[in-house]
Each structure stands twice: as structure tokens, then as C-alpha cells.
Amino acid sequence: MQHDPNDGSPERTMAGTAGLSRRQLLGAAGALSLIGGPARAQHAMHDHAGAAHSADMSPTMGMVPEAAVPAMDQPLVEPEVRRSVNGVLSTTLRCAYAYRQIGGVRLYVRSYEGGSPGPTLRMKPGETLRIKLINDLPPNRDGLPADISHPHQFNNTNFHFHGAHASPSGIADNVMRSMAPGHSYNIEIALPADHTSGTYWYHPHHHGSADIQMSSGMVGALIVEGDFAGVPEITTARERLLVLTQVVHDANGMIENFETLFPETATRFLAINGQRRPVIEMRPGEVQRWRILNAAYQDDMLLDLEKHDLHAIAYDGIQLGAVQKLKQLLIAPGQRADILVKAGGPGTYALNAAPYDQGHPSPVGPLARIVVSGAPMEMKLPGALPAAPLASIKDTEITNRRKVVLSATAPEADAAGHWQEFGFFIDGKKFDPGRIDQRVKLGAVEEWTIVNTHEHDDHVFHIHTNPFQVVSVNGKALAVPEWRDSVIVERKGGQVVFRSRFLDFTGVYMLHCHMMNHEEMGMMQTVEVYKA
Ligand SMILES: [Cu+2]
Incomplete structure (x- = not known):
């Protein structure tokens, strides 16, 4: 692997706030507040500011505790969105440990910007993604093993734009880069003007540490905008992002050993956007577009929505030429599916991961509850879709x-x-x-x-x-x-x-x-x- 700690901007950021402006600090706190509420954000800022404690004072005195997060049944919250401006999506991604509460469990794991998943990035074909990745994880404790396929050095990272048709070299979508802790790194990925539009995603891809980091929730959606422009049934539908993950952790609420991830019995529970069994609200007859990303680190999921069909319009960020009507959607780790759902009558319907045999049982359980209520809406599913964007290979x-x-x-x-x-x-x-x-x-x-x-x-x-x-x-x-x-x-x-x-x-x-x-x-x- 190339070790390039000094490419891009070599400044060290281990001192916490050294590389962060006040605006970025507020931004990071804002991202946290989406999950933890205002008290949580205040706590985060307090941490970052590194307030001095006098010798006769308990270091925890005066600190605001984390806000309580209900274990489940809360409205689905989507990650913070960051958009391109004038052809460039320019942003910072800070990798650091963060406390999080998911499904009644308190975790202390590696994160992007303190969240799980990380912020959603939205850009268009022909635009450039410019990221300053700050690796604020602590130094690695171990050296390189003789066999590099023995998981190692969990605090090295890098960046992969999953599904992008873009350069794999230099500082673009280059997963051979090694971004060691204590430095910041520039990433610049230019999408061709004829790039397909749809649901993509990003995650670390450093051999040795990618699994530990992704299972901790270091994943995020990357949406290339502009698909189905001539199909009002799709463009007027309310859009929701559903990032599916498997939440695993050890007895301390951490992931510090490969043993925590490997056994087939390791999976603790499923989450959407870092929430356990959230509520998705719909009106009777409403059509919504769900961008579903299976960002789970290991397993397939067979999705099933009680008393509703799923209407697939795109897979892996590439438009289909015709709607596929499904009773169940099988989605493997890494895959995306864009689905239209037309709500039935008032009631509560379970979105389940149904039993599926992938050699071992896929995880099962309620992923979300769909609550249909309110005034009916007369929305239609599209009758036909435009021709698929990529020509069939003869x-x-x-x-x-x-x-x-x-x-x-x-x-x-x-x-x-x-x-x-x-x-x-x-x-x-x-x-x-x-x-x-x-x-x-x-x-x-x-x-x-x-x-x-x-x-x-x-x-x-x-x-x-x-x-x-x-x-x-x-x-x-x-x-x-x-x-x-x-x-x-x-x-x-x-x-x-x-x-x-x-x-x-x-x-x-x-x-x-x-x-x-x-x-x-x-x-x-x-x-x-x-x-x-
Ligand atoms: Cu495999």
C-alpha cells in the first residue's frame, strides 16, 4: 500500500480542534444534534473546546449529560445533507470516535462526523467531489502482520465512492491510499458529464481496517441527482433515504477485535439510518420513493412490506427501463435499490427482514413500521419508464x-x-x-x-x-x-x-x-x- 501521510494538506489535527474552524466545529455539533438533540450538541462542543478544569473540581462537574434517545419507534430521521455548489461538492469528513445511542445500546465507535451513517452527499454528473478527510482516530497500536489479510491497524483509513465511474488513481477514487491517523488528506473525484444518476454511497476501503470501520457505521449515501427527470410520478414523490446497517458491538459497546464481527451469530440487531425500528409516515394512497442502501457489513436482507408491493425503478444507481413489481426485495451488502411504495389504507404495516438462507440465516426482524394515516392522496405509480441509460452489450x-x-x-x-x-x-x-x-x-x-x-x-x-x-x-x-x-x-x-x-x-x-x-x-x- 502507498503510505502518503503528506499528500494534500499535511497539517496535524490530533490536538482536536487544531485543524477545525469555528464554523466547522458548529457544523459538526449540528450534525450531532440531529441524533442527540440540543443537549447532546452542547456536550459535543464542550468536548471539542477542551475546557480547562481546575484541580479542585471533578472533571465531570458542570458537564451536560447526553440527551436520552428512545430505543425505537421514533420517526425516521435522515442524515444531514451536503450539496454541490457551482459544480463542486466541497466538504470535510472527520473520522473520530463518538458516543452514540442506537436501539437502547450505548456505543463508543469510529464515525464520520460523529454520526451513523455519515452525512449524505448530493451532486450531479459532471461535477467534482472535493473532500478534506481529517483522520482524528488515535495512533495504531499494532504493526503490519506477516499476512496482510489478518485484520490490522484499525485506525488507518481511506475513501471509496462505491459505484462511481471515475479515475481510480492519484487522489481520486484510489483505495490503495493509506490515510494514517493524525493527518488530513485531500480527495478529489470528478464524475464524467454522462455519469449515471442514482443512489451511490461512500465508505472506507483500507485493507485491514475497512470492515471494523464500516461495521461501526462509517458509511454514507452519495446521491447523483437528475434521474427520471421526465417522470412526474417519480419526481413529485416524497423521497426517503434508508441506510440499512447491522449494529454489532462488544461488551463495552465498542468494536476493537475482529472476533466481535466474525461469528455468524455476531449480529445484534438491524438499524435504518442509525435508528432501531423507526416509524415511516405515509398518507393513504401516497407514493414515496425509497432509496435503499444495504450498508450492512456482512449479510443479505430479504425485505418485505406487509400488505404492500415494492416497485423497483433502479438498482445500484442505474435506472431500470421498466418498473419491476416485487413481493420481496433481496438486497446484498453493497447493493442499492430505488423503490416506489404506494400506501394502502390507514393502519400500521411492518417492514421486515424476512428469513433467507445465504448459507447461514440472514438477519431477521422488524426494520421499521409504516404508519399510514391522514387525508388520502391520489398519487399514481408510473406506467412506463424511459429507456435504461446504458446500452445493452451485444x-x-x-x-x-x-x-x-x-x-x-x-x-x-x-x-x-x-x-x-x-x-x-x-x-x-x-x-x-x-x-x-x-x-x-x-x-x-x-x-x-x-x-x-x-x-x-x-x-x-x-x-x-x-x-x-x-x-x-x-x-x-x-x-x-x-x-x-x-x-x-x-x-x-x-x-x-x-x-x-x-x-x-x-x-x-x-x-x-x-x-x-x-x-x-x-x-x-x-x-x-x-x-x-
Ligand atoms: Cu464473501
């Missing part, structure tokens, strides 16, 4: 084919095994950042077959920089090929065939399993796109 375009095999080894007693007894591989090897696994010519159009030989688990194939069009699953051709950036590959020989155009950007980027425990333990490869 047989005659294919310039090359290749196969990628996902596999794993497990101890005798799989469910009870310690993580160090497992191995996760692609093409029989663990991740090596110094090795190039797939070399692809710029402009190539390829057909890839992804095979999962693992007996125990489904996996989630994800590749950076260029989306792909799934043409068949387990030997069965899809009636309508589907554009994606993440796809489930079923266990015991499951196969997904997709096609992809490797356009516009050279450089090195990643493909990996988006179940973060697997990626962290080595189920990742490098891809180099080169100019012939």
Missing part, C-alpha cells in the same frame, strides 16, 4: 472472456470456528496489493463468468470503476439483462455471467466480495486497466 462487441473463482476453506466445526481458521480466496489466492490479478485493455468489452465453489456461503461480487450487465445466473439467461455493480453468487457452484465495458479510465482498482469479513480476510483482487 455478442459482437465482446473482445475477451475470463473466469473468476471464489472459494473458501473452513475448520471442521464451521459455525464455532475462530476466524483465523478460515481462508477466503479468489482464484485460489488471498489478496496481494503488489500483484496484478486481472489486466484489461482500455476500451475492452469483456464477458466474465464468476463461480462460487464455496460449500457454505453465498458471496457478493463487486468491482470498482465500471458497472456490469448480468446476462445469466446459474446457467439461466435473464429475460432482461440487469446493470449492477454488486451481485450475489450462490454457494455450491453458483455462477453469474456478466458483460462490462472498460471505458475512460486506466489504473489499478479492486474486485472483491462485499461481505466485509471475507474481503478483509483476502477475498479481493487487483484489476489493472492499461492503454494498449
Whole structure:
């Protein structure tokens, strides 16, 4: 990995407020107040200001306690939104520990800007995302392990714009960067003018620490605006963002060991936007657009809304050419689904994660309650959608084919095994950042077959920089090929065939399993796109 503590602005910010202006401080406190209320914000400012305590005074005297946060059944709150101005979305993201209360549990975990999820970023195609990332996490206590797929140095971070068709090099969407604690770093990602519009997201991608950081809630939505411009049934619908996570923690409300994350029984509960079982209000007959992001660190969710259909209009930030009417929505870690919901009659309906077998049981439980009440609204679902934005890849375009095999080894007693007894591989090897696994010519159009030989688990194939069009699953051709950036590959020989155009950007980027425990333990490869 490149260690570039001095790229961008090298100023040290470990002293707490050194790198922050008063406005940024107020901004950070404001973000906290969304979750914790005014008293909480005051507390946060008090901490940041580092008020001096005299020797004869208890250090806690005069401090305002955190505001109590109800465990559940509160109206859904969305993360703070930060927008682009004059073509640039310029913002600061501070990585630091924060106290949070979720679902009746008090946590002390790594965060973006003190929240979970982090702020929602909104920009348009052709615009530039400019971030100053301040790594205010404490110094790492450990050195580099001999096997870099042994999770390590949990306070290093970096930044990935999941789903972006953008440069993977330099200070752009470069996940080979290493952002050590105690410094700040500049990130600049320019989206092409013809970038697809939809629901994307951001998260850390540093090998060794990404899993610990994402499971702590270091995730956020990144919305590229402008889709469905000619479809009033969609543009007039109230929009909601639903960031799904699995909340895990140890006995201290922290995540400091990989053991906290790895066992299949580790999942404690599900949350939306950092809230346990929130309430989503609708009027009878109202249509809402839900941008659903599965930012869970490990598991699929099979979503089910009592007595309602789900109408999918986009997957992974790419518009569908026709509405898909679903009884249930299966969404894997990393995937997004944009869904229209038309409320029925007055009443309370459960949004559930239903039982699903991904090799082990997916988490189940109530995610939210939909409360339908008030004066009816006569809103319609769209009859037709505009043509999908990316042209279907024809047989005659294919310039090359290749196969990628996902596999794993497990101890005798799989469910009870310690993580160090497992191995996760692609093409029989663990991740090596110094090795190039797939070399692809710029402009190539390829057909890839992804095979999962693992007996125990489904996996989630994800590749950076260029989306792909799934043409068949387990030997069965899809009636309508589907554009994606993440796809489930079923266990015991499951196969997904997709096609992809490797356009516009050279450089090195990643493909990996988006179940973060697997990626962290080595189920990742490098891809180099080169100019012939
Ligand atoms: Cu996996």
C-alpha cells in the first residue's frame, strides 16, 4: 500500500480542534444534534473546546449529560445533507470516535462526523467531489502482520465512492491510499458529464481496517441527482433515504477485535439510518420513493412490506427501463435499490427482514413500521419508464472472456470456528496489493463468468470503476439483462455471467466480495486497466 501521510494538506489535527474552524466545529455539533438533540450538541462542543478544569473540581462537574434517545419507534430521521455548489461538492469528513445511542445500546465507535451513517452527499454528473478527510482516530497500536489479510491497524483509513465511474488513481477514487491517523488528506473525484444518476454511497476501503470501520457505521449515501427527470410520478414523490446497517458491538459497546464481527451469530440487531425500528409516515394512497442502501457489513436482507408491493425503478444507481413489481426485495451488502411504495389504507404495516438462507440465516426482524394515516392522496405509480441509460452489450462487441473463482476453506466445526481458521480466496489466492490479478485493455468489452465453489456461503461480487450487465445466473439467461455493480453468487457452484465495458479510465482498482469479513480476510483482487 502507498503510505502518503503528506499528500494534500499535511497539517496535524490530533490536538482536536487544531485543524477545525469555528464554523466547522458548529457544523459538526449540528450534525450531532440531529441524533442527540440540543443537549447532546452542547456536550459535543464542550468536548471539542477542551475546557480547562481546575484541580479542585471533578472533571465531570458542570458537564451536560447526553440527551436520552428512545430505543425505537421514533420517526425516521435522515442524515444531514451536503450539496454541490457551482459544480463542486466541497466538504470535510472527520473520522473520530463518538458516543452514540442506537436501539437502547450505548456505543463508543469510529464515525464520520460523529454520526451513523455519515452525512449524505448530493451532486450531479459532471461535477467534482472535493473532500478534506481529517483522520482524528488515535495512533495504531499494532504493526503490519506477516499476512496482510489478518485484520490490522484499525485506525488507518481511506475513501471509496462505491459505484462511481471515475479515475481510480492519484487522489481520486484510489483505495490503495493509506490515510494514517493524525493527518488530513485531500480527495478529489470528478464524475464524467454522462455519469449515471442514482443512489451511490461512500465508505472506507483500507485493507485491514475497512470492515471494523464500516461495521461501526462509517458509511454514507452519495446521491447523483437528475434521474427520471421526465417522470412526474417519480419526481413529485416524497423521497426517503434508508441506510440499512447491522449494529454489532462488544461488551463495552465498542468494536476493537475482529472476533466481535466474525461469528455468524455476531449480529445484534438491524438499524435504518442509525435508528432501531423507526416509524415511516405515509398518507393513504401516497407514493414515496425509497432509496435503499444495504450498508450492512456482512449479510443479505430479504425485505418485505406487509400488505404492500415494492416497485423497483433502479438498482445500484442505474435506472431500470421498466418498473419491476416485487413481493420481496433481496438486497446484498453493497447493493442499492430505488423503490416506489404506494400506501394502502390507514393502519400500521411492518417492514421486515424476512428469513433467507445465504448459507447461514440472514438477519431477521422488524426494520421499521409504516404508519399510514391522514387525508388520502391520489398519487399514481408510473406506467412506463424511459429507456435504461446504458446500452445493452451485444455478442459482437465482446473482445475477451475470463473466469473468476471464489472459494473458501473452513475448520471442521464451521459455525464455532475462530476466524483465523478460515481462508477466503479468489482464484485460489488471498489478496496481494503488489500483484496484478486481472489486466484489461482500455476500451475492452469483456464477458466474465464468476463461480462460487464455496460449500457454505453465498458471496457478493463487486468491482470498482465500471458497472456490469448480468446476462445469466446459474446457467439461466435473464429475460432482461440487469446493470449492477454488486451481485450475489450462490454457494455450491453458483455462477453469474456478466458483460462490462472498460471505458475512460486506466489504473489499478479492486474486485472483491462485499461481505466485509471475507474481503478483509483476502477475498479481493487487483484489476489493472492499461492503454494498449
Ligand atoms: Cu464473501
